[in-house]
Amino acid sequence: MNIEQLRKYCLSFPGATEDIKWGADLCFCVGAKMFCVTGADSISGGMSIKCTPEKFDELIEREGIDPAAYVGRYKWVRIADLNAVTADELKALIEKSYQLVFDKLPPKVKKTIK
Template sequence: MDFEAAKDLCRSFPGCTEDVKWDHDTVFSVGARMFAVTNRDVPAQGMSFKVDDDRFLALTDRPGILPAPYMARNKWIYVTPQAQLGDEEAAALLRRSYELVFAKLTRKLQRDISGN
């Protein structure tokens, strides 16, 4: 999956907002909490997002996947163009990042976003 397709996928998640932070990063959030970050360049040169704690080490052992600068302690990874991620795996990782962040929102905010 290229990074432009990954950005489109992030935009499709319920309640996703997109804004620019730190002058050069596009940030995807749900409930004002980040779940993915990429640079504003087109084409993007990489993307960071949250992963499950138990997958962090295995993912960062793979070529092209690094601990995300400033966010590695929170189990975020940085995926470079050299990463060997298929489209399905990349989409699943992004969706899981969204789910992990969504799960930390208040129940009220979760209901507001999901419409239930």
């Protein structure tokens, strides 16, 4: 997956938006809450996504995947080596990250999205 494929995939979710934060990070959000973060120009440096506690524990056992800086305690992982997951698994992880973030949004915000 390249940056354009990632952008297209992330923006295909209802209410998804993109924004550049911290100068060089491309953040995909729903309801103003992030669900995927990567480099602004390339995903070669990896990406960070939110996971379930069980998936978090499973993923950080793999080489090339670590708890994300600053947000690891909230079950975010940084996939530094994209070869650590298959393309289909990566899509499923991004979709789950979106769903986890969406599910935590206030009901008022959810109504405006669906």
